[in-house]
Amino acid sequence: MEEKNKTYYITTPIYYPSGKWHLGHSYTTVCCDALARYKRMRGFDVFYLTGTDEHGQKIEKRAAEAGVTPKAFVDALVDNIKELWSLLDISYDKFIRTTDDYHVKAVQKIFKQLYDQGDIYKSRYKGKYCTPCESFWTESQLVDGKCPDCGREVSDAEEESYFFRLSKYQDRIKKLLTETDFLEPRSRVNEMVNNFIKDGLNDVAVSRTAFKWGIPVEFDPGHIVYVWIDALSNYITALGYGSDDTSLFDKYWPADLHMVGKEIVRFHTIIWPAILMALDLPLPKKVYGHGWLLLGGDKMSKSKGNVVDPFILEKRYGVDAIRYYILREIPFGSDGVYTNEAFIGRFNQDLCNDLGNLTRRTLAMNKQYFDGKLDASGEKGEFDDEFIAEINALDKKLDEDIDKLNLSRALEDIFAVIDKANKYIDNTRPWILSKSEETKGRLKAVLYNLTEAIRVCSTALMPFITRTPKLIFEGLGLKAPEVFDSVLKWGAVKKYETHETGILFPRLDEKKELIELDKIAAAAEKAEQKEVKKEDKKTDAAVKDGSAAKDNAADKAKEKTADAVNADADKQEEYVTADEFFRTKLVVGEVIACEKVEKADRLLKSTVKIGDEVRTIVSGIAKFYTPEEMVGKRVVVVKNLAPRKIRGIESRGMLLCAVSGEGENEQLCLVRPEKLMDGGSEVC
């Protein structure tokens, strides 16, 4: 707390705009936002950075599919995410786009410098190349020496590429990971060391020639700076590194915290520090690899995925509900699960019953017994010391929690005080004190203490939830504080004139809400399906409350090329002629033997008799059938499917299956003739 004038630089990853923004993106960003707000209130000079990573082949391709330029494609998605951040009250100080001109220039400069000093060198990327797929594969990726994608022959090929000397920094990186707490949580360190460092670090390719959408290597046209240097360096270019004005960089670098999802820990803890070492810059103080926000646990509703659209949740329940859930429910460091039940449960229990109700009952009593006018002149009594001690302990607890980045614990600690306040009311029974003039003095102290508790809790909540504390402060007749400073303790405000507030959070009927959310999900899904078919260019009236039909970027991108795309779509929906269909030969076969394919979870190798012919077919059905139960079954086989090697076994044909769902919900069953038809019977 003597850390005045200290800076705090915190970053989210820059997000890759490949599809729809969902609650997962919000997770990281909201966590960082809470930290940023917290540090600001602790008097730090905070710089909070977020942004988007907009280059690469995938975007080039998707834009082409949509018939727009890559820039137009990402522009739309960036608008969309900015809208989301504004909805969620994200207080970023800067939003960087890797397409920003200063970033492009700085990256080119960095690339050149690394090249000049020998950390980047030109070499050839050797591998197996599949011409039709336009893909490079390593030896180990090949399946039986052929392209794992299409099964065709591959040829030795080389591509010119620039490489970064990662190997040179291997020892320093290993030390950084194992001997410091650069990377947290600690459990991720093992993963990194075992998976990537143990066998030695290979130099990484940092340029590509296969696509154009990226930052050109200045001194070698045709080469594009690949993601490592392009994206990672955003953390310094955003501060002006490599530009004429480096004042921000000088002030804020090194970063105090890079918050990242566990899937990109590797890049941030191996490649990024190495780049910084090469540039001879200080390393960030910490990289925190958080878990994921998973969907699931829900048994009934299949379409809940769509409900976890933050736009929908915000519209229905408000920002604070989302922020609170995200920050409170995800266990520190590990994965958390989103369910509608838990969301509504948290909302009702914590926000409505505990916080909302406490505020309301207290302010109601203030009004009723003292017309809202309170001061510290009341009469002390039993329970006070303990209660006040609890309030005063919060300050330190919060600091410890946040120090460990344990946001959910911080909220727990705040709500522990709220809980204590509710108990305090029951213990002191103000409604009984109010019945006699003699106990008025005591009553005053009780209500004053409660009001102080509410003030301290609201203050403490400000970094986490952004709207409600302000409403509470209105009720308290105070202005919300800018900094914690000395206000996070009992007695900091001596006099009150409070007003009653409305209901802060209306209690939800859980059953009704769940049904409602399912309905919305279903509607959203319908809308999406339409979208996929690219048929609904007209304003979509299907979703009444509009939230699901929010104009996301995909819509916008499409609008620009509506006609062209529609023509395309019609083609896809065209019929096949009977002749075309009959080119596929479907026959009945009998499984006469079956076994599991080794080292493959999903694969069964079946020996199938079709008439007089016997052939081997490999299928991904091991999750649903055991080899034993397969034997003797009559199945439908695609007879003239091109043979293909799967895990070294030549599979000739395919077993027809009915499938639905994905992941946990996946269902699969064989399609089988209803009667015992002879093997070889045609299916038509």
Place this chain on the structure above:
RNA sequence: CGCGGGAUAGAGCAGUUGGUAGCUCGUCGGGCUCAUAACCCGAAGGUCGUGUGGUUCAAGUCCCACUCCCGCAACCA
């Protein structure tokens, strides 16, 4: 033996350097009436995955073996 994570009350989770098993929700019983059918108190419910393993005066907590789940990787026309 591909890499990693996990297994603690009905559910979701805490358990810090080993020292009488906790929290939230749910269930049941009671209390209160200031308040949003809220709030408060109490109870039931766990041999902390298995070995009846090892270290120790003492293990959910350390060591060993095993089982099962979940990610990633691989694989799925």
